[in-house]
Amino acid sequence: MEKGHLNNSIGDVTITADVIAQYAGAQALECFGIVGMAAKSKKDSVMHMLKKESLKKGINVTVSDNKISIDFHVIVAYGLNIVSVTENLMENVKYKLEEFTGMKVEQINVLVEGVRVID
Secondary structure, eight states: OEEEEOOOOOEEEEHHHHHHHHHHHHHHHTSEEEEEEEETTTTTEEEEEGGGGGGGGOOOOOOOOTTTEEEEEEEEESOOOHHHHHHHHHHHHHHHHHHSSEEEEEEEEEEEEEEOOOO
């Protein structure tokens, strides 16, 4: 995974894509309508909802020239408007990531891998 580099008068800051993925995953779960992150099992090609400890497996982060691109694989709550939920996710994560890292979020792709009825 790539890294983002920020320079200031005191020194350099390096942020790994892994850290960005963890933070983005936590922010995504705070969004209304997102039930969880999804990952495909290699052995049976079935999507599984990830536990909170392994959120970054459902997220692909690319950092290039201090610009962030993210792919989210999510599970959405059943009965909600998917477009509204995903637009909310994109806007919230973009704002929070830019505030957190100081880097520009260039692209956010959301792949809805399933829906789930929430209790």
